[in-house]
Structure formats: structure tokens, C-alpha cells
């Protein structure tokens with residue numbers, strides 16, 4: 001008789017935890033926490049996001065309610081459980097700035113968490129130029145940036161049963177169209193999750209399309225007021241910052257609703273857009289007041305031109321919202 005390893009009760013409990021996407025996320029998040037640290041619990045709406053097994057899922061919500069966080073935990077669950085053996089999964093966003101927080105969080109978490117660490121080879125597991133994570137169990141996450149061209153070049157050729165489109169309010173529609181055939185709808189459990197904050201744009205806008213026009217998608221709509229981490233003080237500040245509760249910014253970012261229709265003045269698809277560097281800087285007047293030296297110090301960080309003839313477009317968004325008559 002051959003020797004068979006006996007599975008302990010503890011192993012069975014762990015198995016039950018890991019195969020449940022919510023318990024798995026909370027287990028991993030809390031594993032290394034010290035006793036006095038606050039334990040993480042997913043919000044009930046986050047549990048609904050990640051336990052929505054409909055093939056088409058739309059998440060159109062306010063800013064910072066925890067969409068990307070929930071989806072990142074779902075990615076981890078899919079990878080470590082090898083839900084789609086022999087297939088890679090895809091997380092795609094409009095541009096590099098949107099990918100950065102999720103990518104660095106995933107890499108840091110897979111390197112530092114005492115459970116996840118077992119799954120990733122610190123040397124070969126992370127490819128930061130192609131944004132690919134490969135785990136020892138042969139699962140793979142490929143992160144794709146749609147880019148500015150809107151042609152779909154960055155997603156064409158993929159074949160996968162699981163795609164998350166994050167920041168869908170800004171995702172180029174051309175890329176979205178090109179992306180549809182990449183989803184292996186023949187794989188059991190295939191899923192396309194589209195998540196973002198309404199922008200007011202309606203025509204050729206993926207966030208609006210999936211939330212309002214396409215009946216295949218289950219709809220998740222959460223306002224910041226449902227977010228337990230959004231305090232009274234945050235609310236007061238948001239009202240002040242966005243200029244009242246009936247402004248479009250408040251309606252989009254706090255209520256997570258589409259508000260009045262906004263129409264894009266230019267259709268990006270009709271423009272030839274080349275690759276050029278874009279630099280952004282935020283100056284917070286509520287911190288610096290009229291301390292001019294602080295502003296100048298910060299502005300001097302901007303890169304200079306090698307050649308004075310270089311064309312440069314400079315824009316300032318004042319982030320204040322007043323009517324023209326003010």
C-alpha cells in the first residue's frame with residue numbers, strides 16, 4: 001500500500017478560505033498584520049463586485065470607493081487558485097499613469113506578503129517593461145496600456161477568458177472595439193469587467209455604454225456616500241472643492257452618476273496623435289498660500305528643453321468651479 005499524506009483539518013480550512021474570493025482576499029490582506037493593526041474587511045459592495053460571476057460586469061461608481069482595490073484582490077484570487085489553467089488574464093487601462101498604482105501594488109504585495117511570496121520568484125516573476133507577472137504555478141497576468149492611438153494595437157492578438165478594463169471613462173473606444181474578439185467566450189467562467197467613474201461623456205464612452213446602453217452587463221453603482229471611509233469631513237471638503245452638490249464634478253466623482261451629457265468637441269479617432277512626453281504637476285494653494293518661493297521651487301523641477309525650438313503646449317487647470325458670471 002502506498003503512503004498517502006493525510007490532509008489535516010487545518011489544511012482543509014485553509015483550502016475552503018482560499019477558494020472563496022472574499023475570504024481569500026481578507027485572509028491574505030490580514031495575514032501579516034500585527035495585533036494592534038486594523039484588520040481589513042472588504043465592503044459589502046466590493047464583495048458584490050468580485051462575486052459577480054456574470055460574464056459581463058459593469059462597475060460605474062464614484063471615485064475612490066475601492067474599485068481597483070477589489071479588482072486587484074480578484075486578480076490575486078484568480079492567479080493563486082489557477083482558475084484559468086493554461087490561460088493568462090488581462091488587466092488593461094487607458095494609460096501608464098493609470099497602471100502605475102495597481103502594478104506597483106501587485107509587485108510589492110507579491111514580494112512582501114508572507115503567503116503570496118511563495119508564489120512568485122522575486123527575480124523572474126515580474127517583468128516591469130512588459131508589465132507581466134508570472135507565478136510559479138504557471139499563471140500569468142498581462143497588464144496592457146491602451147495608449148493614445150486608439151487603434152487597439154496593444155490588445156490585438158490577445159486571447160484570454162478574463163479581462164478587467166479599469167478607468168473605463170477614459171478608455172479609447174477604438175481599442176475597446178478591437179478588444180471584443182480577444183475574449184475567449186468558449187472558456188467556462190469567462191468574464192469581462194469594466195470599471196470606472198462617469199465623466200459625463202456619452203458617445204463612444206465605455207463607462208457610459210456598459211452602465212447605460214448595454215443590457216448584457218450587470219450594473220454596480222456606488223456613490224462615495226456609501227463608502228465607509230468617506231467621512232463627513234471628506235464630504236464637506238468635496239462639496240467645497242467641487243463648488244456645491246449640483247456641479248458636474250460632484251455628480252460624477254461623488255455621486256458616481258453620469259450627470260448632464262457632455263459631448264467631446266474633437267473625435268480623437270480623426271486626429272493623428274504622436275507620442276510625446278506629458279508632464280503634470282499639482283500645486284496645492286491651500287498648502288502654500290502666497291508663499292511664492294515654494295511655487296517656484298516646485299516649478300523648477302519641470303524638465304527643460306534641450307532645444308529652444310521644441311514646441312510645447314502648456315495648460316493650467318485651476319480646479320475651481322465658478323460660473324462665468326462670477
Ligand SMILES: Nc1ncnc2c1ncn2[C@@H]1O[C@H](COP(=O)(O)OP(=O)(O)O)[C@@H](O)[C@H]1O
Pocket residue numbers: 040041042043046062063064065066067068069070229
Ligand atoms: N475594504 C477596504 N478597507 C480599507 N481600505 C480600502 C478598502 N478598499 C479600498 N481601500 C483603500 O481605498 C483607497 C481607494 O481605493 P481604490 O481601489 O484606489 O479606489 P477606486 O479604484 O475606486 O478609485 C485605496 O487607498 C485603498 O487601499
Ligand SMILES: [Mg+2]
Pocket residue numbers: 067068069166167
Ligand atoms: Mg481605481
